[in-house]
Amino acid sequence: MDLHELLIALLAGALQGVLEWLPVSSQGNLSLFLTAVGTSPEIAIQLSLFLQVGTTLSAAIYYREDIAEALGDAPGWRPRTAFERPNAELSFVVLATAVTGVVGIPLYATLLDAASELAGGAFVALIGILLVLTGLLQQTSESVGLGNRDLPDWIDAVLVGALQGLAVLPGVSRSGTTASGLLVRGHDGPSAFRLSFLMSIPAGLGAAALTMADAGGLPGVSAGSAAVSLVVSVVVGYAAIDALLRIVERVPFWAVCYGLGGLAIVGGALVTVA
Template sequence: MIDEYWDLIVAILAGVVQGVVEWLPVSSQGNLSLFLTLVGTSPDHALQLALFLQLGTTLSSALYYRADILESLEAAPEWRPQTAFVGPNAVTSFVVVACLATGLIGLPLYFLAVGFVSELSGGVFIAAIGLLLVLTGVLQLASESVDLAAKSEPTLWDAILVGAVQGLSILPGVSRSGVTTSALIFRSYEAPSAFRLSFLLSIPAGIGAGLLIFVTEGGVPGVSLEAALVALATSAIVGYATIGILMRVVERVPFWLVCFGLGGLAIVGGGGVTLLGA
């Protein structure tokens, strides 16, 4: 009886894993591929399913930030170069410019790195992001009494920097949310704004990854269409809930504590990837 429903069970569990880890500073692609391999999925199919399921968490992000997206769409007809990073157009311009920067960095890096980038480098990078977050927490804790000016709208340079950093997530084991959120924090954004911009930036990236697999492979290799849809729906539902929980934590808990928690998780995750790749 278990064998009969095994594909659906794995699909649900894969959706849960994707929905949770996508927003944390650990590689969702690496962790989900590892899980799928452990339950018997071939490595190539595991990687393809992990990429496809980014469509689910992309839907989560789009639904959670639907008001921001609608505001940007309504303001699009009034877009002008001189006001690109002002008012409602700021987020749209940020996402567009950041995606262009991601392509300029990520595509050449992918073609140069494919074939010799190992999980060890990814694990070290995850751990480095964890250390960066812990350091952010230390600085935040030390400066609690200082009235620091925080940015409210993204700038052109923010978009270029964050987009370029996101290009690094093309490497195995590198956390997209970890590198983009850290970059925004060090650009003087408060935690909720940093997470919001990072999640919005995940939408075009997730759509591209999911459609790439579906179009090039004619579906999702290794699983039935039914199982793929179940996994997709599960990742969307769990991803939506996870965004809400994380944002409530970020808004109510001192951010230095959030940094320590997420940074410690990334260090442990990075160390685990490094050990597995050794």
Template sequence: MTETDLVVAVLAGIVQGIVEWLPVSSQGNLSLFLSIAGTDPAVALQLALFLQLGTTVSAATYYREDIALATRSLPGWRPQRAYAEENALVSYIVVACLLTGIVGIPLYIFAVDLAGQLTGGVFIAAIGVLLILTGVVQIASESVSMGGRETPTLLDSVLVGAVQGLAILPGISRSGMTSSALLFRSYDPPAAFRLSFLLSIPASIGAAALTVTSSGGLPGISPTAALVALSVSAVVGYLTIDLLMRVVERIPFWFVCFGLGGLAVVGGGLVSVFVQPA
């Protein structure tokens, strides 16, 4: 691993560790960073998915009590009482992950193939458009009145799992889309973010496994660089999750999506015009 690779790995871990908790697409922003750093667009997409493993460790540590509660309920789980209060969390995670796979795997294959055909500038601009779309969804969800719901239903599981599958596309915020879907279903913001982040744990593990399987190994990164990036993202993610959860309640992140998305569209257009492919 060269000194440049080390710097990129550390910076990638920092970016992932911070933006994972914000509804502004960690995958999109990390793909942007890696593309700007000179990574091929298709590889940048795969790396952005793989490096979510680091913040998965952070989320699992932060929500360890919820995970323990769900684990203890497993022996008593019965299909006829799948969405009874004591079983609802386990059922929600299982059904939502199933829908995520059904929607997300075909989109992943399409996205990697498409990214491989795009120039760097067009890829950056495409991420910008999807970031703006995420902002539109967040504006719409903020207009919905909160009903105080906390326990997920089968419909919630199917809906959230499907929109999480869409987040395989860089620029579509996983946390933004899933929490917005829960807000549309009349959940209070704290409950919506809790259910969103709990679902991110198995989803991120599955996404990382998918990238490793499809690329035949670590996607475009050395084992040492991967370990550095994952370690940095895990540490930064754990240190920032509580702070950023409080910030989420105060800042309209649709504004952040519009700002980053607009810059990406303009910047990608300029790159396409002034930077010729080799």
């Protein structure tokens, strides 16, 4: 691996680590970067999906105690109490993942090559506008605050699972769509982002497995380059999760909505122009 390849691997990992948790498409923007440095569009899309393994590990490490607790409660799971404590979050992640597969796998198989960056960019910008409007509502009227739920239900799981499935398309933000869906459903900011991060773990592993199966192995890169990108994405992704959650917990949520919405609008516009 020469210096040029090493630099690209480092930058790709860092971009994935940061962008995965923001309401701008990590896949779309990482694909643009990889294409700009000479990677073919097909391999760029496959690489951007494969690198979700790194941020998946970031989320798994960050929420290791929550995951252990949920799995420890699993033996007591019953269909009748699936979305009651202590089973609600595990049931949410399992059902959302199943819906993601139902929506995402056919899209990957039949529509990914035909998906336009224009459509994806417009969708990301729309999510940004909705986030800004949410912030405006929360700032101007306390009675409009959306955060009044403490447990996810099966409707949440089906809705955001489907939204997560759409994120297989270039330009569509996984974290932006899922967090926005949970906000609309009445979850507060920290809860929405936490659930979004948790459901990213099985989805990220599934996306990487699907990509490797489609590509017959590592998608167009050496093992050394892939390892560097994955390690960097894990480290940067962990730091990005921690930073974003600290901001969400300490800053008025209307301000967070303004900031993230603005990022999504700019990111969507850049994808559309590109």
